Amino acid sequence: MQARSSTQQYLTGILSWLYRAFDAVATWVTQLSWWKFLLFACLTLTAAAILQEELFNGPAQEEIARAEREAGRRSEASILIDESGIRFNPRNRPRSEPAEPPATPATPADPAHPDASDAPRPPMPPNPPAIGGSGVNIHPGDDSVHIELPPQIGEELSNAIEAAVEDAAEQKVSRYHKQASTWFMNFVLLLLLALFGTKALVGGKKRADAEAQVANAAAEREAMQRQLSETRMQMMQAQVEPHFLFNTLASVEHLIRVDPPRASAMQRSLIQYLRAVLPQMRDNAVLTGLGREVDMVSAYLALLKMRMEERLTVDLQIPDGLRSAAFPPMMLQSMVENAIKHGLECKPEGGTLRIVAEVADSKLRVTVTDDGVGFGVVPSDGTGLGLQTIRDRLKLLHGDAGRLHIGANSPSGVIATIEVPYQLSKQA
Structure with missing residues (x-):
């Protein structure tokens, strides 16, 4: 019960603060004339356009694109293309799969076990035949793969892969910035639209309340001044x-x-x-x-x-x-x-x-x-x-x-x- 009461008080405080903030903003907006409000809207849109250009179309976008390309290069698998071919080395091995045990060296025959030297050994996997002068080498110990290619083909393939990675990163960053830019401008437009609606709908009531308060204060001051004047005149008249x-x-x-x-x-x-x-x-x-x-x-x-x-x-x-x-x-x-x-x-x-x-x-x-x-x-x-x-x-x-x-x-x-x-x- 105590926790619920404190939660209700916290929510009540937040709602009260939001109401006061809305009332302050509504009062400020209604006090502006229409031409001042239009000037404020134009200045806000201009500032939003400048900020949008700096945030989403400037040097920051290039920095994010460069970071995306670096992240693409540092993926889970490492691919290296050089003059000798393609080297593929997975960096992230699943933890559930145990590492392959290292090969144990052959031991001499134990006299106590006469059949040890005669035990059959597992056959070694043969290397795949080379195709067109190239070959594939698989290293079971570290799961790396080496594909031998001619130097010219390897260089061209490396350039093509780098270009594809950069294009993909740039397209991804461009989509992100375009979406963020659209959201930013939509937020600014919705904010101005909300202020316009507040001024149009709440402005009449606010102005009427303010005019009523000013009129009441003026009437009270006039009544007090009138009473003071009458009192002074009665005092003067009593002296005559x-x-x-x-x-x-x-x-x-x-x-x-x-x-x-x-x-x-x-x-x-x-x-x-x-x-x-x-x-x-x-x-x-x-x-x-x-x-x-x-x-x-x-x-x-x-x-x-x-x-x-x-x-x-x-x-x-x-x-x-x-x-x-x-x-x-x-x-x-x-x-x-x-x-x-x-x-x-x-x-x-x-x-x-x-x-x-x-x-x-x-x-x-x-x-x-x-x-x-x-x-x-x-x-x-x-x-x-x-x-x-x-x-x-x-x-x-x-x-x-x-x-x-x-x-x-x-x-x-x-x-x-x-x-x-x-x-x-x-x-x-």
């Missing part, structure tokens, strides 16, 4: 706080003492603003509708209008058809806050804030323009991360297709423009 909120509450508290009706109106505007802002801040969507952003900014500007009164003029140019366009949340709010805080609020006479939305070259373009004090007139007490946060969010959302451009307005103020690909939002 309406910094004017505390100022507005302080203004409400002050107006309650000096102008209660106006304080009540500001409180209602603040409630309206919070109703627009809080759902947006709780929403985890990476894109929202431009209409929702405009409504939130309108509530914010209404509060500022109550604080700045005639110092603030608002001009909204948002077509109704673009309210459903997709736009990153809280981004327009940040741009408006920067325009108010760094441009109009610090200007004694105030100014105008204009928001324009349009579509150009398949891109949604939202521009926030103010005619405030402009760049660098009033030192900023902020962190300077607002605009950088907008750029980072646009990069995560749209790559190179989304951008933020900041420029100077004439005669004063700043123009800030956001461009994103135009598409409809799932949230109006």
Whole structure:
């Protein structure tokens, strides 16, 4: 039982190794394009032809033929042809036949055996008569035969026998090489045919599996990148706080003492603003509708209008058809806050804030323009991360297709423009 178990394990290991080898070869073949496979087949056939020429039609064949002739000469029987005739001497005597005993010399007559000298002796075999001046001599002691021939006939016979032996050896070697050459080329052709069948039959499945694995890996990477982008954008969005909120509450508290009706109106505007802002801040969507952003900014500007009164003029140019366009949340709010805080609020006479939305070259373009004090007139007490946060969010959302451009307005103020690909939002 133990031996059978070890044999089964050995066979299982061999089959497993063969399967892995076949799978590796199939994978390699299927990864080649058809023109590369044809180039590989041509190179293989060329190399096989060169190797066939070197192995079966080159100097090696002559060496094998020479060895065959030498082997023919060193056969079991030794035949020597010289001027005296033909000498035949068998070299391989069967072991079952005992060697002929040597002839015993004649002994003198023993007196104790008077009949010994008179015993008849076996007759000696007579030499065969010579035919045409030649004769055959047989030596019983070593089974050798000597056939006497004229010198000219012996030489011609020797040459004829050598030529016949060489021709037979060459024909034998030629048949061997021709057969081996045919087997070699057939093996190469069968190998290429097997690779072709593997590529044609297994290639589709291998390619489909490889494409499926690549697609799954790409989907996983995209999902992970998407989750990372959403997490980063949520963290950025959580940092966007309406910094004017505390100022507005302080203004409400002050107006309650000096102008209660106006304080009540500001409180209602603040409630309206919070109703627009809080759902947006709780929403985890990476894109929202431009209409929702405009409504939130309108509530914010209404509060500022109550604080700045005639110092603030608002001009909204948002077509109704673009309210459903997709736009990153809280981004327009940040741009408006920067325009108010760094441009109009610090200007004694105030100014105008204009928001324009349009579509150009398949891109949604939202521009926030103010005619405030402009760049660098009033030192900023902020962190300077607002605009950088907008750029980072646009990069995560749209790559190179989304951008933020900041420029100077004439005669004063700043123009800030956001461009994103135009598409409809799932949230109006």
